[in-house]
Each structure stands twice: as C-alpha cells, then as structure tokens.
Amino acid sequence: MTRALVLGGTSDASLLAAEIAHAGLDAVYSYGGRTRLPADQPLPTRIGGFGGASGLADYILGEGITHVIDATHPFAAEMSSNAVEACSETGTQLIALERAPWARAPDDNWTEVGDVAAAAAALPEVPARVFLAIGRQHIAPFATKPQHIYTLRFVDPPEAPLPFAADVIVSRGPFMLDGELEMMRTRGIAWVVTRNSGGGGARAKIDAARMLGLPVIMISRPTLPERQRVESVAEVMQWLGHRTCLGA
Numbered sequence: 416m417t418r419a420l421v422l423g424g425t426s427d428a429s430l431l432a433a434e435i436a437h438a439g440l441d442a443v444y445s446y447g448g449r450t451r452l453p454a455d456q457p458l459p460t461r462i463g464g465f466g467g468a469s470g471l472a473d474y475i476l477g478e479g480i481t482h483v484i485d486a487t488h489p490f491a492a493e494m495s496s497n498a499v500e501a502c503s504e505t506g507t508q509l510i511a512l513e514r515a516p517w518a519r520a521p522d523d524n525w526t527e528v529g530d531v532a533a534a535a536a537a538l539p540e541v542p543a544r545v546f547l548a549i550g551r552q553h554i555a556p557f558a559t560k561p562q563h564i565y566t567l568r569f570v571d572p573p574e575a576p577l578p579f580a581a582d583v584i585v586s587r588g589p590f591m592l593d594g595e596l597e598m599m600r601t602r603g604i605a606w607v608v609t610r611n612s613g614g615g616g617a618r619a620k621i622d623a624a625r626m627l628g629l630p631v632i633m634i635s636r637p638t639l640p641e642r643q644r645v646e647s648v649a650e651v652m653q654w655l656g657h658r659t660c661l662g663a
C-alpha cells in the first residue's frame with residue numbers, strides 16, 4: 416500500500432500535492448518551518464526538521480512511508496542530501512521533482528558565480544542600487560559592500576537588525592513580470608542578484624532585468640547527490656502508479 420512523503424516548500428510541490436490529493440493517495444506534506452504562515456496544502460501536513468538523515472529514516476519507518484518525493488528547492492541541499500541517505504538506509508523509493516535551471520538567453524547580461532560570497536565580490540565598487548532576490552538566510556556576505564543601496568525581498572518581515580542598511584520588500588511570490596518591471600523602474604535598480612532557482616514562480620525578475628538591460632549576478636546551484644529526478648508532476652504521478660487529473 417503506497418504511503419508517500421512529499422518534502423515540499425515550493426510551487427511545484429504544491430502542484431504535486433493537489434494531484435496526489437485528487438488521486439486519493441495516502442500522503443503527508445512536509446515543510447521545513449522557514450516561514451511564519453506557509454501555504455495550506457490539501458494533504459496532512461507536518462512542519463519542521465526531522466533531525467538529520469537519521470531522524471528522517473526514523474520518521475519513514477515509524478510512519479510506514481513507502482515513497483519519498485523530494486520536491487524541495489534546488490538550493491535546499493541539506494534536505495535533499497538527507498533524503499538520499501535516509502532512503503538508501505531504509506530501502507525506500509525516492510524521486511526528486513526538480514525544475515530545470517534557467518538558461519541564459521542571447522540578450523541576457525549574466526555573471527555566473529558559485530556562491531553568495533562570490534556574488535557579493537562580483538558587485539562593482541562604485542555605489543549602485545542593487546536588488547538582492549535571495550531571501551533572508553544568506554545575505555551576510557553583502558555587508559562587505561555597504562556602499563550600495565540594497566533592496567531585499569523576504570517572505571516574512573525581518574525579525575533581527577539587518578547586517579547592512581537595506582530596504583525590505585515583504586512578499587512570498589510567485590512574482591509577475593509587470594510587478595517586477597514596476598519595482599525595478601521605481602527603485603532605479605541597476606543590478607539584480609539571484610539564485611538559479613528555475614521554475615516559473617520567480618523567473619519574472621530575470622525577464623524584467625533582460626527587458627531593462629540590467630546586469631544579473633546568477634548564483635549557480637549546489638551539487639546534489641545522484642538520485643532519480645524528473646521535471647514534471649505528471650512524471651512523479653506516473654512513478655507513483657497514477658495519472659495526473661488536474662493537468663499539472
């Protein structure tokens with residue numbers, strides 16, 4: 416009897432949860448507990464860490480999980496690595512729902528870097544208006560370049576003082592092109608810093624940057640351990656032995 420665990424927290428995971436609920440499959444949706452009010456899901460939902468790979472293995476065995484779908488974000492590297500380790504240890508089937516990275520278009524002006532520190536180093540010395548679309552958890556390296564006028568975007572209002580002066584937009588996305596263009600124009604944004612998240616929920620900012628001719632510093636994805644991966648909800652449902660009904 417199938418009992419699935421969806422490691423969620425992304426738009427794609429929400430689409431998958433809708434299909435699984437519609438198919439009447441026994442499943443649990445899991446959030447890491449990063450945001451104050453995560454979106455409701457049509458599945459029984461748990462929130463918070465498992466306690467490392469061993470905690471996840473215990474959860475899998477205790478809950479009788481037969482299939483794990485890693486539908487987390489491409490930068491949620493620790494969760495993804497724990498899932499590979501726990502599923503190997505417990506002999507549980509694992510698949511990753513992972514959207515393709517954004518590909519540079521001919522008129523994109525991208526500087527590709529390996530991590531957030533390299534992104535901060537890639538900014539110019541001369542003061543500029545910079546949009547940091549990388550969330551809350553990893554902004555510290557930009558304190559090395561305090562001369563810039565930063566706009567940050569968080570899901571929730573900041574709880575602690577920021578490591579450098581910045582204006583914070585509080586919004587959870589998904590984001591639309593018109594809104595991104597309006598924001599960049601009214602704030603006079605000259606540089607955009609982003610992770611290569613892929614998917615549709617956050618790509619509007621790079622389309623807006625291209626239209627405005629702005630340079631983008633693109634942080635490449637971390638390397639994840641080998642595991643079966645697909646890019647569509649339909650392929651996950653097929654793997655679970657079901658067809659999609661809602662067209663995701």
Ligand code: 3Y8
Pocket residue numbers: 423424425426427429445446447448449450452453454548549550551552553568569570571587588589590609610612613614615616617620
């Ligand atoms: C808690 C679930 C949805 C909601 C939106 C997608 C789209 C926007 C791309 C920008 C980039 C960023 C950030 C982002 C993306 C979607 C989707 C996606 C980037 C929620 C969500 C959770 C999180 C966690 C949060 C991180 C933060 C990262 C903001 C829910 C809204 C910047 C990643 O305050 C914090 O601690 C936030 C932490 C991890 C990265 C960071 O380091 O700050 N996502 N995002 C999940 C959990 O608890 O398990 O609250 O409902 C989901 C979404 N995030 O479902 O359509 O493609 O999924 N989220 C990045 O760099 O790409 C925003 O602003 O342009």
Ligand code: NAP
Pocket residue numbers: 422423424425445446447448449462463464465466467468470471486487488490491492493494495497550
């Ligand atoms: P991470 O660094 O890979 O994970 C750190 C720890 O958080 C994990 O080891 C695990 O704790 C816990 N965790 C993460 N995701 C979880 C989940 N879905 N369910 C239960 N526990 C989870 O993860 P992250 O980058 O902080 O991302 C956290 C969540 O935000 C994920 O759901 C991810 O999909 C979502 N998200 C992240 C980003 C991003 O930029 N990273 C963007 C959009 C959405 P234990 O070790 O204790 O089990």
